[in-house]
Amino acid sequence: MDRRSFLVTTGVAFAQAPSTPTAVIGVGNRGTYLLESVLAQPNAKVVALCDNKPDRLDKAATKAGAHSPKTTTDWRRIIENRDVEAVYIATPPHLHAEMAVAALGAGKHVYCEKPIGVTPAQVAAVVAAARNAKRVFVAGQQLRSHSQLSEAVAKIHDGLIGDILAIKAQRHATGDLPYDSTSGDWYYDVTKSGGYLIEQSVHNLDVCNWVLGQRPVRANGFGAIRLHKNEPPGRTIFDCGTMSFEYPGGAQVSFTQNVFHPRGMPHGGQNVLVYGSKGAVDLMYACTFYPLGAGEPVEIAAKRQEPAHAHTVAFFEAIQKGKAVPADVKVGAEAALTAILGHEAMAKGNTVTWNSLGVNL
Numbered sequence: 087m088d089r090r091s092f093l094v095t096t097g098v099a100f101a102q103a104p105s106t107p108t109a110v111i112g113v114g115n116r117g118t119y120l121l122e123s124v125l126a127q128p129n130a131k132v133v134a135l136c137d138n139k140p141d142r143l144d145k146a147a148t149k150a151g152a153h154s155p156k157t158t159t160d161w162r163r164i165i166e167n168r169d170v171e172a173v174y175i176a177t178p179p180h181l182h183a184e185m186a187v188a189a190l191g192a193g194k195h196v197y198c199e200k201p202i203g204v205t206p207a208q209v210a211a212v213v214a215a216a217r218n219a220k221r222v223f224v225a226g227q228q229l230r231s232h233s234q235l236s237e238a239v240a241k242i243h244d245g246l247i248g249d250i251l252a253i254k255a256q257r258h259a260t261g262d263l264p265y266d267s268t269s270g271d272w273y274y275d276v277t278k279s280g281g282y283l284i285e286q287s288v289h290n291l292d293v294c295n296w297v298l299g300q301r302p303v304r305a306n307g308f309g310a311i312r313l314h315k316n317e318p319p320g321r322t323i324f325d326c327g328t329m330s331f332e333y334p335g336g337a338q339v340s341f342t343q344n345v346f347h348p349r350g351m352p353h354g355g356q357n358v359l360v361y362g363s364k365g366a367v368d369l370m371y372a373c374t375f376y377p378l379g380a381g382e383p384v385e386i387a388a389k390r391q392e393p394a395h396a397h398t399v400a401f402f403e404a405i406q407k408g409k410a411v412p413a414d415v416k417v418g419a420e421a422a423l424t425a426i427l428g429h430e431a432m433a434k435g436n437t438v439t440w441n442s443l444g445v446n447l
């Protein structure tokens with residue numbers, strides 16, 4: 087029996103996942119992690135890598151050495167490369183939209199890191215391109231692939247806590263990114279990162295949208311550089327902010343962020359407390375339901391070992407098996423626009439409406 091007949095007879099050939107020739111653009115912190123997630127897939131095929139910093143490109147090429155990927159410092163070579171079927175985009179946020187639109191236009195499946203854009207126009211361009219392209223598009227809102235969180239959110243959607251009245255959410259950090267870190271060259275420039283809210287809190291705001299099943303109608307807030315004035319020199323991103331978002335039907339989200347929460351002091355980190363007419367759920371850490379009145383707290387989704395690289399698994403299952411993705415372009419767009427809404431409200435110190443962003447989803 088030749089090798090092919092053996093494989094077919096034994097069914098081994100059917101067990102093999104099809105390969106999807108993949109490229110990664112931007113192999114810094116996140117891009118390296120995403121590259122590892124691709125390499126961990128059965129039958130992975132990394133055909134090309136791109137970064138405009140040659141040292142990072144070399145490091146990534148070594149990591150994927152067994153695949154002998156082509157390397158380039160010019161991301162347009164990736165778009166032109168007909169061998170590439172799927173592209174990961176893990177460059178700084180202000181570059182996502184242009185790269186995603188070009189990749190989708192060239193017929194490639196796209197995994198685009200969050201935020202998918204830092205301006206309403208960028209987000210609108212990605213939405214239009216993803217809808218025209220009819221290719222798989224995944225936004226890097228990977229909390230949507232978190233199984234414990236998904237189970238807890240499903241129970242809230244099933245009515246466990248009654249009507250959702252309000253959410254208190256936050257992202258408090260014990261410090262800023264080191265200025266000389268890989269991301270230090272873009273993170274502190276609000277035109278490149280969008281700021282702390284758009285670049286990082288977009289995850290937490292997405293969880294609020296997910297639980298509520300909608301996006302806000304308006305927001306107001308205040309943001310400022312209170313501690314890290316001109317640190318690093320030229321800094322244009324806030325180091326703290328306080329916002330209120332109002333959702334259709336009246337549910338309210340109050341959100342705070344800062345980068346000066348002392349290490350060890352309680353109530354720091356990331357929290358999403360969801361208040362309903364029957365009680366509240368502490369979503370991010372404990373997935374515990376606290377009933378109103380006399381009842382005892384109940385764990386609604388047990389802590390578990392989350393499957394490795396679940397968001398990348400979902401991306402390939404969508405490409406190879408036609409499954410639905412956990413964070414499609416609408417999820418990515420609504421998350422980015424919610425953060426942009428909050429940022430604009432803080433920047434103006436005024437109420438800003440969703441409709442004024444001018445993006446039709």
Ligand SMILES: NC(=O)c1ccc[n+]([C@@H]2O[C@H](COP(=O)([O-])OP(=O)(O)OC[C@H]3O[C@@H](n4cnc5c(N)ncnc54)[C@H](O)[C@@H]3O)[C@@H](O)[C@H]2O)c1
Binds near residue numbers: 115179
């Ligand atoms: N989903 C998550 O949890 C998560 C976590 C961290 C970062 N991120 C996102 O990933 C993105 C990258 O963040 P990071 O921390 O990896 O930043 P980083 O600075 O470490 O990496 C970005 C890389 O892009 C490269 N780059 C910049 N301009 C380029 C260009 N024109 N062409 C090719 N390469 C270019 C840089 O040289 C760098 O290596 C950001 O959007 C960030 O929000 C997501």
